[in-house]
Amino acid sequence: MSTFHNDNPRYSFPHGAHPKMDDACVIVGDHWRIGVLTESLIRLEWSEDGAFEDHCSQTVINRNFLSQDSVERRVYDQDGLLVIDTPYLHLSYDRRPFSKEGLQIQVKGMDGFNGTWHYGASQHANLKGTARTLDGADGAIGLGDGVISHDGWAVLDDSSSNVLVAEEDGDAAASSPRLRVAPRSSGRQDLYFFGYGHRYRQAVQDFYGLTGPTPLLPRFALGNWWSRYYKYTADEYLALMDRFAAEGIPFTTAVIDMDWHITEVDASYGSGWTGYTWNEDLFPDPERFLHELHRKGLRTTLNVHPRDGVRAFEKPYVRMAETMGVDPATGEAIEFDVTNPKFVDAYFDMHHNLEDEGVDFWWIDWQQGGVTKQVGLDPLWMLNHLHYLDSARDGRWPLTFSRYAGPGSHRYPIGFSGDTVVSWESLRFQPYFTATASNIGYGWWSHDIGGHMSGIRDEELEARWYQLGVFSPINRLHSSASPFNGKEPWNFHEPVKSAMVDALRLRQALMPYMYTMNWRNAVEGRELIEPMYWQYPEQGEAYGVPNEYFFGSELIAVPITEAMDKASMRAKAKVWLPQGEWFDFFSGRRYRSDVASGMNFYAWRGIGIMPVFAKAGGIVPLQSDNMTNSTENPEALEILVFPGADGKFSLREDDGRYAPDGGIERMRVSDTVMSFDNASSTLTIAAAAGDARVTPERRTWTVTFRGVAMSEVQIDGEYSSDTSYDKESLSLTVHVGCKATDKDVTVSFPHGLELAADPVSDDVFAICNDAQIAYPLKEAANAALQEHGTRALPSLKTLSYESKDQNGGIHREELSPSVLSAVEEVLFRC
Numbered sequence: 001m002s003t004f005h006n007d008n009p010r011y012s013f014p015h016g017a018h019p020k021m022d023d024a025c026v027i028v029g030d031h032w033r034i035g036v037l038t039e040s041l042i043r044l045e046w047s048e049d050g051a052f053e054d055h056c057s058q059t060v061i062n063r064n065f066l067s068q069d070s071v072e073r074r075v076y077d078q079d080g081l082l083v084i085d086t087p088y089l090h091l092s093y094d095r096r097p098f099s100k101e102g103l104q105i106q107v108k109g110m111d112g113f114n115g116t117w118h119y120g121a122s123q124h125a126n127l128k129g130t131a132r133t134l135d136g137a138d139g140a141i142g143l144g145d146g147v148i149s150h151d152g153w154a155v156l157d158d159s160s161s162n163v164l165v166a167e168e169d170g171d172a173a174a175s176s177p178r179l180r181v182a183p184r185s186s187g188r189q190d191l192y193f194f195g196y197g198h199r200y201r202q203a204v205q206d207f208y209g210l211t212g213p214t215p216l217l218p219r220f221a222l223g224n225w226w227s228r229y230y231k232y233t234a235d236e237y238l239a240l241m242d243r244f245a246a247e248g249i250p251f252t253t254a255v256i257d258m259d260w261h262i263t264e265v266d267a268s269y270g271s272g273w274t275g276y277t278w279n280e281d282l283f284p285d286p287e288r289f290l291h292e293l294h295r296k297g298l299r300t301t302l303n304v305h306p307r308d309g310v311r312a313f314e315k316p317y318v319r320m321a322e323t324m325g326v327d328p329a330t331g332e333a334i335e336f337d338v339t340n341p342k343f344v345d346a347y348f349d350m351h352h353n354l355e356d357e358g359v360d361f362w363w364i365d366w367q368q369g370g371v372t373k374q375v376g377l378d379p380l381w382m383l384n385h386l387h388y389l390d391s392a393r394d395g396r397w398p399l400t401f402s403r404y405a406g407p408g409s410h411r412y413p414i415g416f417s418g419d420t421v422v423s424w425e426s427l428r429f430q431p432y433f434t435a436t437a438s439n440i441g442y443g444w445w446s447h448d449i450g451g452h453m454s455g456i457r458d459e460e461l462e463a464r465w466y467q468l469g470v471f472s473p474i475n476r477l478h479s480s481a482s483p484f485n486g487k488e489p490w491n492f493h494e495p496v497k498s499a500m501v502d503a504l505r506l507r508q509a510l511m512p513y514m515y516t517m518n519w520r521n522a523v524e525g526r527e528l529i530e531p532m533y534w535q536y537p538e539q540g541e542a543y544g545v546p547n548e549y550f551f552g553s554e555l556i557a558v559p560i561t562e563a564m565d566k567a568s569m570r571a572k573a574k575v576w577l578p579q580g581e582w583f584d585f586f587s588g589r590r591y592r593s594d595v596a597s598g599m600n601f602y603a604w605r606g607i608g609i610m611p612v613f614a615k616a617g618g619i620v621p622l623q624s625d626n627m628t629n630s631t632e633n634p635e636a637l638e639i640l641v642f643p644g645a646d647g648k649f650s651l652r653e654d655d656g657r658y659a660p661d662g663g664i665e666r667m668r669v670s671d672t673v674m675s676f677d678n679a680s681s682t683l684t685i686a687a688a689a690g691d692a693r694v695t696p697e698r699r700t701w702t703v704t705f706r707g708v709a710m711s712e713v714q715i716d717g718e719y720s721s722d723t724s725y726d727k728e729s730l731s732l733t734v735h736v737g738c739k740a741t742d743k744d745v746t747v748s749f750p751h752g753l754e755l756a757a758d759p760v761s762d763d764v765f766a767i768c769n770d771a772q773i774a775y776p777l778k779e780a781a782n783a784a785l786q787e788h789g790t791r792a793l794p795s796l797k798t799l800s801y802e803s804k805d806q807n808g809g810i811h812r813e814e815l816s817p818s819v820l821s822a823v824e825e826v827l828f829r830c
Helices: 200-211 234-246 286-295 317-324 341-357 379-391 424-440 459-470 496-509 511-524 540-544 760-770 775-796 817-827
Strands: 002-005 026-028 032-036 041-047 074-078 081-085 089-093 103-107 116-118 154-157 163-168 177-182 188-194 224-226 253-256 299-304 361-364 445-449 474-477 529-531 549-551 555-557 571-577 580-584 590-593 599-605 612-615 619-623 636-641 647-654 669-677 682-685 698-706 713-715 718-720 723-726 731-740 745-748 800-804 810-814
Touching: 032 081, 032 089, 188 200, 200 424, 224 234, 224 496, 234 253, 234 286, 286 299, 286 341, 317 341, 341 379, 361 379, 424 445, 424 459, 424 529, 424 549, 445 459, 459 474, 459 496, 496 511, 496 619, 511 619, 511 647, 540 571, 571 817, 599 817, 619 647, 619 669, 636 682, 713 731, 731 745, 760 775, 760 817, 775 800, 775 817
Parallel strands: 224 253, 224 474, 253 299, 299 361, 445 474, 636 698
Antiparallel strands: 002 177, 026 032, 032 041, 041 188, 074 081, 081 089, 089 103, 103 116, 154 188, 163 177, 529 549, 549 555, 555 612, 571 599, 580 590, 580 612, 619 636, 647 669, 669 682, 682 745, 698 731, 713 718, 713 745, 723 731, 800 810
C-alpha cells in the first residue's frame, strides 16, 4: 500500500475528477449496483460484501459527467427480472451473481443475435485498441480491445485496477487529506458496458468523459523529433543540429538516448541501463549543451530506465541515501520502489535537479514488466501518472513520453511505441496500429520512424516511412547505434534524399493545421486520426482499408507500405474514397466518387509522394517558413483551398503558456476563421477573434487553390495580378501580402473559379514514359489510350510485343498488371 501526501501536486487527483455516480442514475440491491451513466453506457457492479466502489481508479476518474436530466430511461420489474430500457439499450438482470443466463443487454438497432451481449461473452467483433509496446516487432502483433465493436457493444473490465483513496491524515492536528493508491477488495466486479452501436465517435467521446480528456500538447511536440541510440558527444550533437539547419531541415525536439549518462559501470553494480549522472566524457558541460539546443529552437528530453534505482557511483547517490535513511558509506544501492513515498519524493528531487540544467521533459523507458510491491499496481502506470502530474508543477506545460499502460493512458501523452525491426512488415502494420489506437482514445503515438534495428537497408522503405511520419500523430526519427543505420537524409541517394527532406519540411508546414487538431482533441474529444469506419460505419468498404484514415478534419491519408513495382516505377496503396468529390493533396487531380458505396481503386505514386486526399471545400493552413525550427505562431501562412463545395476551417492559436490546474479554458487563445463560399468563389479570412496578444498584428497571406484553372482574382475587392500558376499541381497561388490580423481579408473570383481540366493525356503519357517495358509496347498502349480513353482498357489487355532473343527464340511481352492499374486510376478519376 502506498500513501502520498496530497500537498505535493504530483500526488493530486486527476483534474476534473468526479468519481461518485449521481444517485439519480443508480439502481442498487444488496450485492449489485447498476449505474446508467449515459443512454448507451452502463456500469455493472457485483460485490460479495455489499460495498461498492466510489473512488477514482487507475482507469476511471469520472462517473458523473452528464446531467441525469438528459438521460432517458425506464426502470421496471418484469417476471422477477430487473429491466432497464433506454433509447439505445434494453437490459435484463436476475439480481443474482452475474451469469450469461441472468444478465444480458441488447443494443437496439443492431442484429438481434450479435447485437445482444450476455455476461462473459467474447468480444470477437471488437475493432481493437492498441498494445503496450512494439519492441522487437517485425510486423503485426496482438492488440487489446477498444470501446467500439462491429456488433455494437464492447465491455471495459475495471475490476482489477487499483483505486485512489483520499483519507484524513492520521495526525489529528493535520487537516490536509492524503492519497493512497490501494488494491481493490476481493469479490468485486466492476464492468462498463459500451452499447453505442455504430456511433463510434460518440463511444470514444464518452470514454473520455469516463476516464478524462486527452491533455493539450505543446506546439513543439508536433514538429519533427531527432532521436538515435548513439554515443554522441555534445559537440557532435550540436554540429548535427547545425547541419540540419544549414540543409533547411527543421526539427523542434531533440531526444538524447541513454548514453547521456554513465553506462559503463563496474560489474558489481549490475548493468549501465539505469543512470542519472551525466557522462562528462561526452557531455563535459551539460547545462551549456542544453542551453545551446534551446537557442537553436529545440526542446529536449532525456531517456531514463529507472528499474535499477540509484547506485553508489551516481552523483545524486549521497543525497538519495541520506533521504532514504541509508548510510552512504555502505554503498548500499537505493532500490527502485514506486510504492514508497519517501523514495518517490527523492526520485523526483533528483529529476528536478536535472531539469534545472535545462531538461524539458522525460522519456520514461520502462521495459521490466508490470509488478510492484503492491498487488495489481503496474509500475509503468504509476510512473506515467506521477511523472505527468509532476511535470505540471510551477505552471509548466505537462508532458511525458512513455509506453502505453492500459485504458486511460491517454491522460499521460506522448506514447513511445518501442523498437521495431526495419522491414516492410513493420511499416505495413504501423498505420493500422495507429488508427485502431483511436478506438481506445489513445491518439498520440510516437513510432520509431524508419525502424529501429535489424532488418536490411532499403532506401525506398525509409522514404515511405518518412511519409508515414508526416501523417502520424508524432514524427520522431529513431534508429540504433549501427554506423549504417543513420536516418540523416544525406545518407541516402536521390531521389530518396529529396523525398525525405520534402517530408520533414511538409511536417513543419502542417503545424498550424495539426495544432488546431490538437485543440480539437483536447476540447471536443475528436481524434487527429480516425479509422474510415468512424465516419462511414454502414459502408462495408470502410472496414476494408485498415491502413487508410482521416487525418484531421480535412484530409484522408493512405500511407504506401509496399515496395515499388519495377514495371510501372510506382508503388501502390489501396484506396477507398467515400461518396463525394476529392482532390489529390499534392497534384490537385480531382476524383469524383458518385455512388453511395464510394470508390475503390489502387493509387500509384512515385517515390516523392504518398496518396493524400482533401475533400472538396477543404481548407488547410500551412506554415510558410517550413525550413526553420520555429514553433511560434507564424507571421506568414499559406492557405490551401480545395474548391467544389463550401468549406470552413477555424485556425486555433494560443500564446504558448499552459494554464495552471489543467484549465485550458483559461488559456489565451485566438481563432481565425477561414471560409470558402463555392457559389461566389470567395475565400474570406476573418479577423482574428479572441485574445489580441496571441496573433501577430500583421500576417503575410498566400492562398493556393488546388485543382483549378487560371482565373482573374480580386483581393479585398481590387483586381490583383500578383499570382502564379503551377501546371504540375494545377494550382493557382494568390500572393495576398501583409495584412492586419484584426481586419477581414477576401480573395474572390468575379468571373468564377473554374476547375482545371483533368490532364488525362499528360498523366497517361507519364505512366507510359516511366514504364519499364518495350518501347513498341508502350507506344502502342499510349496511342490507344490517347485515342480511345477508357474504351481502350479492354484492348490494352490484349496488346503484346514479340521479339527474338539472342538464341533466336521468341519472347512475348504484355502490359504488366501494375501499368494497367496505374492507367485505370487516371482514367476513372472523373
